[in-house]
Amino acid sequence: MTIRAVVWGENVHEQENKIVGDLYPKGMHQCIADVLNAEGGIEATTATLQQEEHGLPAERLAQTDVLLWWGHAAHGDVSDEVTERVCEAVWSGMGMIFLHSAHFAKPFKRLMGAACNLTWREAGERERIWLTSPNHPIAHGLPNPFDLEHEEMYGEPFGVPEPLETVFVSWFQGGEVFRSGLTYKRGAGNIFYFRPGHETYPTYHDANVHKVLTNAVKWAYNPASRVANPTDAPNVPVDQAPEKIVERGPRLHQDGEEGFR
Numbered sequence: 001m002t003i004r005a006v007v008w009g010e011n012v013h014e015q016e017n018k019i020v021g022d023l024y025p026k027g028m029h030q031c032i033a034d035v036l037n038a039e040g041g042i043e044a045t046t047a048t049l050q051q052e053e054h055g056l057p058a059e060r061l062a063q064t065d066v067l068l069w070w071g072h073a074a075h076g077d078v079s080d081e082v083t084e085r086v087c088e089a090v091w092s093g094m095g096m097i098f099l100h101s102a103h104f105a106k107p108f109k110r111l112m113g114a115a116c117n118l119t120w121r122e123a124g125e126r127e128r129i130w131l132t133s134p135n136h137p138i139a140h141g142l143p144n145p146f147d148l149e150h151e152e153m154y155g156e157p158f159g160v161p162e163p164l165e166t167v168f169v170s171w172f173q174g175g176e177v178f179r180s181g182l183t184y185k186r187g188a189g190n191i192f193y194f195r196p197g198h199e200t201y202p203t204y205h206d207a208n209v210h211k212v213l214t215n216a217v218k219w220a221y222n223p224a225s226r227v228a229n230p231t232d233a234p235n236v237p238v239d240q241a242p243e244k245i246v247e248r249g250p251r252l253h254q255d256g257e258e259g260f261r
């Protein structure tokens, strides 16, 4: 069994900022894909914003077990069509991992149904990541706690719905705390949000972060076949009710009608 992962990168800072370009000469997305490919059992490829359909045509999403998403400067350039397609893939069972500033990505906000806002500061301060669910598969093999010497600060309140599980909580040198590893289920899809990953720091070169990413891909993978048409809302006519009933009272719709959206 090989998990097919796609690492989606916005690929803007790497092209426009020398610090980011020097840290990630092949792009953050390729760096993350290389990490995943070094782990047995995962086959990772990349997709970027600049490609046709942002590199995510329907046929490719149908063949993707887990999608990872890093975006920041160009959230607004992601088309609504691709956003909806990604959300439908999640509802049908595709695993999805949102990284760092993807808290404001269109598919994340759509899947969370919330503002997804937070406080932030870019000061290269230390982030200490505590395991709040040490037996969770995503925390497997990690020291508790582990530090990232230079990171951007994200602080609470984080405007997301209460997660299924909080796997990590971060403390920052400046005093703030943040729920930095959160799991969700949306439709049939497993979702993980992982906070670290600011582009001007070498976060995606850190061995513990590599462990989180590979663990998360394995956790998010759903081996069941995809749910077909996850947004269908079919009408069930009276004569097809599981138990025999007699229609009574007036109605608006005809049998088998599509209904309103």
Ligand code: ZN
Pocket: 100, 101, 152, 197, 198, 199
């Ligand atoms: Zn950042």
